Amino acid sequence: MTQFTQRARSITLRTVKQVALAGVLLASAVAVIAQTNTPVGTWQTIDDHTGQPKALVQITEDGSGQLSGKVIKGLAANGQPNRCTACTDERKDRPILGMTIISGMKKDGDGWDQGQILDPENGKVYKCKMHLEDDGNKLVVRGYIGVALLGRSQTWVRQQ
Known part of the structure; x- marks a missing residue:
């Protein structure tokens, strides 16, 4: 060679x-x-009243493109799995850990809409919409009744 x-x-x-x-x-x-560019992943929820981390929610996408979210870790001080005692549907008295609290979210422009979210503290199910901010590191989740103006938003933080 x-x-x-x-x-x-x-x-x-x-x-x-x-x-x-x-x-x-x-x-x-x-x-x-x-x-x-998508909410798929793990998110830390923040308590509205204390501003402290509350739980981790895993958002997944099914084969039809719909998103759902499940509580994968509760960050309660006592470490005990809380139950949804205020729920009025099939989730009544079931552990919140492992519970699906977001369902039916569909891509809508720059956000996701047409789904539902359960507030395990009061057992109420709300319409839900969400969008990403801060280069996909924050997820603004809005639960509402009727129209989106009548509701409240939480900002969740992406976990790596």
């Missing part, structure tokens, strides 16, 4: 490795961007 052939092979091998590394980096960047 000539010196020229060895040099060409070395350059080709190095180029292939660089292209492969660039592909891996691009795939990682696309995954991060995709994660920040």
